[in-house]
Amino acid sequence: MELLLENALVLLDTWPYRFERRNILIDGQFISKVSKNKLKAQEKLDCTNKVILPAxxxxxxxxxxxxxxxxxxxxxxxxxxxxxxxxxxxxxxxxxxxxxxxxxxxxxxxxxxxxxxxxxxxxxxxxxxxxxxxxxxxxxxxxxxxxxxxxxxxxxxxxxxxxxxxxxxxxxxxxxxxxxxxxxxxxxxxxxxxxxxxxxxxxxxxxxxxxxxxxxxxxxxxxxxxxxxxxxxxxxxxxxxxxxxxxxxxxxxxxxxxxxxxxxxxxxxxxxxxxxxxxxxxxxxxxxxxxxxxxxxxxxxxxxxxxxxxxxxxxxxxxxxxxxxxxxxxxxxxxxxxxxxxxxxxGINSGSIKEGKLADLVFFDLNSPELVPFSNSAAWIIYSASSASITDLLINGKFVLKDKKLLTINKQEVIKKLSLLREKLLLKN
Ligand SMILES: [Zn+2]
Known part of the structure; x- marks a missing residue:
């Protein structure tokens, strides 16, 4: 299954780091193409308002x-x-x-x-x-x-x-x-x-x-x-x-x-x-x-x-x-x-957004107040951004966080269960 992330502001693997608009094609667990040109895929996601970095x-x-x-x-x-x-x-x-x-x-x-x-x-x-x-x-x-x-x-x-x-x-x-x-x-x-x-x-x-x-x-x-x-x-x-x-x-x-x-x-x-x-x-x-x-x-x-x-x-x-x-x-x-x-x-084949790398990607909301105005440098993310601007996370080609919602874990269930277990733990002799 192919997924196309269209028109995202993407972190390039330059030094110093820079961001540019790119289309990212994901095939299964890998990034199969990163291009300025239009790409085709069965499934598309408009990422005009997203900044995408390696997770x-x-x-x-x-x-x-x-x-x-x-x-x-x-x-x-x-x-x-x-x-x-x-x-x-x-x-x-x-x-x-x-x-x-x-x-x-x-x-x-x-x-x-x-x-x-x-x-x-x-x-x-x-x-x-x-x-x-x-x-x-x-x-x-x-x-x-x-x-x-x-x-x-x-x-x-x-x-x-x-x-x-x-x-x-x-x-x-x-x-x-x-x-x-x-x-x-x-x-x-x-x-x-x-x-x-x-x-x-x-x-x-x-x-x-x-x-x-x-x-x-x-x-x-x-x-x-x-x-x-x-x-x-x-x-x-x-x-x-x-x-x-x-x-x-x-x-x-x-x-x-x-x-x-x-x-x-x-x-x-x-x-x-x-x-x-x-x-x-x-x-x-x-x-x-x-x-x-x-x-x-x-x-x-x-x-x-x-x-x-x-x-x-x-x-x-x-x-x-x-x-x-x-x-x-x-x-x-x-x-x-x-x-x-x-x-x-x-020793993991991730960490940058390039063809052949694992599709482990984190998405930030470009319209988040802390990311305005845009400044094309690593400082923009490191000093200005916080996790509050993170909207999506893709691991091994699959979303685990989408529009701030967890897809693989029931958050309320975990919070409830953990709180009970913690109480029990502290009561043990
Ligand atoms: Zn330690």
């Missing part, structure tokens, strides 16, 4: 955590995890995970996100929600052994491996497996080493947290005499298929190692600010070193939104403030992280 890619999140939103507010990362989140996570049921993921997917749809990079547990319930909603995901089981490979790590690796092999068989085109050791300070050296071997064997993404806090840096330095980045490098966890969330506490030497390995960094500025991780990731230096950058919201309990456009704006504003120079990075860098950077990091 956004959330490169680091823990989507079921929307059920934990609001727990342990205003505490530091360590307190937040140990006193509030980890005890509640032990009580989560399959239902909690399923409905929590669906609530997050609703928010991702309304924020123009077509793909998310997931790092959690109880993967089967998350996959069930993904298939129901028709969203794209790179997904892996979150492994933690707290330094004990023999009695914990080996088992964790077995679970992760089984899930990854199963996901590899999935033919929906929406799912890709990843291997997810939790972090350099929560995984043994052997678990990191084995994770790298497994990811290589499966030829898939290795997704981990890296250098999120000063405490993590101190921990690996004291235990191994290595920075968290050096530890990942030594254990083989840095490669062009690695996605490193945070990467705040990095030395000049670490930046060289990340560059050499061609790993990608998923910058999560809002969660870092909210949990007071203490510093700001040096993304200006990452860009200067040609390290691929993408953006993550992190989990909905530590952000608390799943608004990636907000993260993109804040990412750039923080660097301007840090270097006291408004020209240090531009809105183009933010738009790159939202789209092409995420696609490159996750």
């Amino acid at each position: 956004f890619i959330n490169s680091h999140t823990h989507s079921p955590m929307s059920i934990l939103r609001g727990c342990g507010e205003d505490s530091s990362l360590n307190t937040w995890l140990k006193l509030h989140i980890w005890p509640l996570e032990k009580k989560l049921t399959d239902e909690d995970i399923y409905w929590g993921t669906l609530l997050s997917i609703i928010q991702m749809f309304e924020n123009g996100i077509a793909t998310f990079n997931e790092h959690y547990f109880n993967i089967n319930s998350i996959v069930k929600a993904i298939k129901k909603a028709n969203i794209r995901s790179v997904i892996g089981y979150s492994m933690i052994d707290l330094g004990d490979f023999d009695s914990k790590g080996a088992k964790e690796l077995e679970i992760a491996s089984k899930i990854a092999y199963e996901l590899k068989q999935d033919k929906s085109f929406l799912l890709a497996p990843s291997i997810n050791p939790h972090a350099p300070n929560t995984c043994s050296k052997e678990l990191l080493r084995q994770s790298a071997i497994l990811a290589k064997k499966l030829n898939c993404v290795l997704h981990t947290h890296l250098a999120e806090t000063a405490a993590e840096f101190k921990f690996t330095k004291e235990k191994y005499g290595l920075s968290p980045t050096e530890l990942l490098f030594k254990t083989g966890c840095l490669s062009e298929k690695s996605v490193l969330a945070h990467s705040i506490y990095v030395t000049k030497k670490d930046i060289k190692l990340i560059k050499k390995s061609k790993s990608s960094i998923a910058h999560c500025p809002i969660a870092n600010l909210k949990l007071a991780s203490g510093s700001i990731a040096p993304i200006k230096e990452f860009f200067e070193n040609n390290i691929n950058l993408c953006l993550g919201t992190d989990g909905p309990a530590s952000n608390n939104s799943l608004n990636l456009l907000e993260s993109a704006k804040i990412a750039i504003l923080l660097q301007k403030n840090l270097y006291k120079d408004a020209s240090i990075l531009s809105a183009d860098h933010a738009l790159y992280m939202l789209t092409e950077g995420g696609a490159k990091a996750l």
Whole structure:
């Protein structure tokens, strides 16, 4: 089935980014033509009043955590995890995970996100929600052994491996497996080493947290005499298929190692600010070193939104403030992280509007007051637009959001169910 999006204002893959009127022909799950000329198709949609961009890619999140939103507010990362989140996570049921993921997917749809990079547990319930909603995901089981490979790590690796092999068989085109050791300070050296071997064997993404806090840096330095980045490098966890969330506490030497390995960094500025991780990731230096950058919201309990456009704006504003120079990075860098950077990091054939790319597209209302007057630059979207102007989202050639209405999920049902489950969760001993 062909669908023609006629006369839309389309983001071109130029640098700096520009918008021009184009007709986009979609054939099945792919974009088959992008042209200034008139095109024919069985089904047509007049997009004269739409701005169309590649749909956004959330490169680091823990989507079921929307059920934990609001727990342990205003505490530091360590307190937040140990006193509030980890005890509640032990009580989560399959239902909690399923409905929590669906609530997050609703928010991702309304924020123009077509793909998310997931790092959690109880993967089967998350996959069930993904298939129901028709969203794209790179997904892996979150492994933690707290330094004990023999009695914990080996088992964790077995679970992760089984899930990854199963996901590899999935033919929906929406799912890709990843291997997810939790972090350099929560995984043994052997678990990191084995994770790298497994990811290589499966030829898939290795997704981990890296250098999120000063405490993590101190921990690996004291235990191994290595920075968290050096530890990942030594254990083989840095490669062009690695996605490193945070990467705040990095030395000049670490930046060289990340560059050499061609790993990608998923910058999560809002969660870092909210949990007071203490510093700001040096993304200006990452860009200067040609390290691929993408953006993550992190989990909905530590952000608390799943608004990636907000993260993109804040990412750039923080660097301007840090270097006291408004020209240090531009809105183009933010738009790159939202789209092409995420696609490159996750190895997904999306992120730009070109023939042969997956039809993952987000539509903004050109008549939205915040988009008036038109200005032909990335800044127009990054600084002026908000998710309130998003009207439609197309994933894998299918609308999941049309005229602001969700097509694959019953929003009221999810809200009601999640609220009840949350009440139950807090009452559990
Ligand atoms: Zn995280």
